[in-house]
Every structure is written in C-alpha cells, then in structure tokens.
Amino acid sequence: MSQHGLMVARPRVVVVGGGFGGLAAVRRLARAPVDVTLIDRTNHHLFQPLLYQVATGLLSPGEIAPPLRVITHRQANAAVHMAEVTGIDPDRRRVHLRGADGTSGDLGYDHLIVAAGARDSYFGHRDWARHLHPMKTLAQAVDLRDKLLAAYERAADTDDRSERDRWTTFVIIGGGPTGVEVAGQLVSMARQFQRDFHRLATGRARIVIVEAGDSLLAAFSAPLRAHAQRKLSSLGVEIRVGTKAVRVDGRGVDVEGGGGARERVAAGTVVWAAGVKASPLAAMLGDATGASVDHRGRVQVAPDCSLPGHPEVFAIGDMADADNLPGLAEPAMQEGWYVAKHIHRQITGRSAPGRFRYRDLGTMATISPVDAVADAFGLRLSGVPAKVAWAAVHLAFLTGWGKRGGVLARWAYELGTSNRSERVILEGVGSEDGLNRLAHSDEPAAETLMAGR
Numbered sequence: 001m002s003q004h005g006l007m008v009a010r011p012r013v014v015v016v017g018g019g020f021g022g023l024a025a026v027r028r029l030a031r032a033p034v035d036v037t038l039i040d041r042t043n044h045h046l047f048q049p050l051l052y053q054v055a056t057g058l059l060s061p062g063e064i065a066p067p068l069r070v071i072t073h074r075q076a077n078a079a080v081h082m083a084e085v086t087g088i089d090p091d092r093r094r095v096h097l098r099g100a101d102g103t104s105g106d107l108g109y110d111h112l113i114v115a116a117g118a119r120d121s122y123f124g125h126r127d128w129a130r131h132l133h134p135m136k137t138l139a140q141a142v143d144l145r146d147k148l149l150a151a152y153e154r155a156a157d158t159d160d161r162s163e164r165d166r167w168t169t170f171v172i173i174g175g176g177p178t179g180v181e182v183a184g185q186l187v188s189m190a191r192q193f194q195r196d197f198h199r200l201a202t203g204r205a206r207i208v209i210v211e212a213g214d215s216l217l218a219a220f221s222a223p224l225r226a227h228a229q230r231k232l233s234s235l236g237v238e239i240r241v242g243t244k245a246v247r248v249d250g251r252g253v254d255v256e257g258g259g260g261a262r263e264r265v266a267a268g269t270v271v272w273a274a275g276v277k278a279s280p281l282a283a284m285l286g287d288a289t290g291a292s293v294d295h296r297g298r299v300q301v302a303p304d305c306s307l308p309g310h311p312e313v314f315a316i317g318d319m320a321d322a323d324n325l326p327g328l329a330e331p332a333m334q335e336g337w338y339v340a341k342h343i344h345r346q347i348t349g350r351s352a353p354g355r356f357r358y359r360d361l362g363t364m365a366t367i368s369p370v371d372a373v374a375d376a377f378g379l380r381l382s383g384v385p386a387k388v389a390w391a392a393v394h395l396a397f398l399t400g401w402g403k404r405g406g407v408l409a410r411w412a413y414e415l416g417t418s419n420r421s422e423r424v425i426l427e428g429v430g431s432e433d434g435l436n437r438l439a440h441s442d443e444p445a446a447e448t449l450m451a452g453r
C-alpha cells in the first residue's frame, strides 16, 4: 500500500526451472518484496547427482525428487505453476506457456530468471536414442532400472550362451563421473544378484566403459584419475579409454580404438553418460537478444548473468555460459543466489552487486560402496575418507530432512545386507507394453552411424 492508500503492485519475478539454479533463486527471494512464480514442466526438483542410484535400484524415485510445492509451501511470496515454457518474448516481457492440460497462454514479468538446464544430446546421432539409455530425467532413470533388471531375467531364461553373455554385458558410453558411478553400481548389483539367480553367474557380468578421451574422470587430478581407474579395473570393469562408439544398434556397440581398429561389443544394455546440450530456451534467448550461443547450446551471458539489452532477464546454470563454468550443481546454485540478490537490490534501489564470481568447491565421484575420489575444498581424497565426504556433501545438498534420513537408511541397508530394495520391473511379461518395450533393443542391427567425436 502506498502512503496515499493506493495498492502498489509488487514486482513480478518469473523463474523458469525448479532445478538447482532456479530453486536457489526462488529461496533467496523469500524475503524480497516481490511475487515469485516458479514454472517447471515437472512437479518436482530433481537431485540429478543421485539419479544413477535410482537407475540401479538403490533409491526410490521419490527419495531424490521432492515436489516443488512441498519445498516452497512455507514461502508466502512464491507460487508454483506446472507448465512448459515454449517461448520467451523479452521485448514484451512475456513467457509463453503450455499447461498440463495442453492449453497455451502467456505470463508477464518484471524480472525473469531462466534456469531450464540441459537435456541429453547424442552429438548429432538422434537415431542412437532408441537404443541408448540416457539419465537426465526421473522417467529415464526408472526406464533404465527396468531394463537392467529385465536383462538379468532374460539372461536367466535363455540356454543360448552367447545370448546370455549379451544380456549380462553392460556398456557405458562416457567415462566422466556419471559413467564411473554407474559402472561401480553395476558391479555391486551383479555381485548382489548372485544370491537370487541360482543358475546364472551374475558375478561374471561384463561391464565396459567406453571413453573417447585418454582417461576417465578428466576433470580430476592425475592421482585421483589413476586411483579410480585402478579400483574399477580391480573390480573387473573393462576400461576402454581413447575409444569411440561409432555405431550403436539394438544388439550392442561398435567401438573404434586409437589405431582405427574396430571391435563389436554385443550388449543387452547401453547406458549413455557422454553428452548433454543446453535447453532450447538458451537458443531462443540468443535469437531474441542477439547473445551468442556456443557449441553446447549455451547462451552467453554478461558478467552479471543478464542478457544483452535486457538487465531484467537472467540465464543461469547448465543453459548459460558464464565464464565457461562446468555444468555442475554448484555453479547453478551460486548463480541462482547471485541473480536473486541482484534483483532484490534493483527493486530496493540499491546499487548492483559486482560481477558474478564463482567459488569453486571442487568435484567428487563415487566408485564403490566404500570408495570414492574427491577433489574438493582444496583437498584430494580417495578411498573411505572420500566416500564419507561424498556422502556428507550429497546428503547436505538433498532437499528435506525426511529425504536425507530415507537416503541414509537405504545406503545403510545396502551396506548391511548387500541388497538393494528397489527391484520392481514396472511392466512384466504379457502386459501391453511390458517386456516388449524393454526388449526394443532386441531388434536386428539398424543404422550404421559414425560418431564425429
């Protein structure tokens, strides 16, 4: 209310994306005199760093995906809207939406924060998509879990030795943290399943990491890279560095080593842990504002994360190129806090904060239930100390004490019983889609594709 008794509308802040960046911004705006609308096409915040534990049956989907409405229910100035943003018009200050019921509409804003993240990308090989299992959304992780569990059932069901070997061969394309973490979990899974599959030597499952670069975990220091490689090898993981996937079809992968020699790896499941590309909203913002877009689809932002000519529009996180920071949760969150502070200062008439500066807290990857590597907080750790640090950091960043308790209990259960509790295949044999869907990779070889990387 103004001093003359007139209602003064509060500035409207629209935040697109309830991931790490968007959510950090929404929370930081809790005490600002603004009305915040958080728009996401899903109803949850996804803790992507633990997606692979859902995909391998260790955690349930709900444990890493708290609903956005629950996270924000105490924040009086925030509203959640489940819709897909299909366009942005910075000149008219409007976002275009498609709602859950399929209807379209527009929403106006005074300040806009776009934090729509990234999606999987196959380096131009869209045709690989039907044979690969990416892990970017909860649905993809559950799909991969079904596929992994069904692979063991199929292997147990066949008397054909080569088919059995194929179903128990798992190829992971990409040797970054996600590829390494998935490989470690697949080893544990294979060992644990021995108890339940009497006629199948699950412990002999073949797990292969294919990495085009010359080492695993390229972002880590040399001793930690060597540690991870040594440990995974000792667990029986086949590591093919300097090797490209050049053809992916329904029955496996063709790989090409440094010397150009090709080899066929027959596999029942191929996990894609190699590439992501920024949300298409990044290119839309680039078109609308003249900002450039890099080869990863990220829109280049100013030092304060805003778009050219639009100090009221910010792009952050995986979809934005701010000093070429890595696509990690921490930069997204720090940018979210920063732009929220920036907006708060703008509307309360204070001077703008200095340029955005990233505080690098490092990176971590887990290898086995008792081993990890951590290049973080100025320390280089491996083995049990790194695993403890990894667990502490992941629990700290999970949203909600209930979720933290649940995840900790699951980890303790796995350590204590050598079992994993999420082993339901959602659709079984004979259902409409069921194992037919899971068997899609059974189709004979389709297209030949060269990976240009």
Ligand SMILES: Cc1cc2nc3c(=O)[nH]c(=O)nc-3n(C[C@H](O)[C@H](O)[C@H](O)COP(=O)(O)OP(=O)(O)OC[C@H]3O[C@@H](n4cnc5c(N)ncnc54)[C@H](O)[C@@H]3O)c2cc1C
Binding pocket: 016, 017, 018, 019, 020, 021, 022, 039, 040, 041, 042, 044, 045, 046, 047, 048, 049, 050, 051, 052, 083, 084, 085, 086, 115, 116, 117, 118, 135, 136, 177, 178, 279, 281, 316, 317, 318, 319, 327, 328, 329, 330, 332, 364
């Ligand atoms: C498997 C995996 C493991 C990872 N492990 C780690 C790790 O160990 N450590 C680490 O730091 N980082 C890790 N990352 C990276 C990290 O998760 C990302 O860097 C981080 O999520 C980026 O945050 P963001 O806010 O930019 O995007 P996101 O967190 O991806 O959020 C984007 C949000 O926008 C929504 N959205 C997208 N498009 C639209 C649209 N058009 N309309 C409405 N809503 C939309 C999405 O639903 C999503 O909620 C991992 C990522 C993956 C996939």
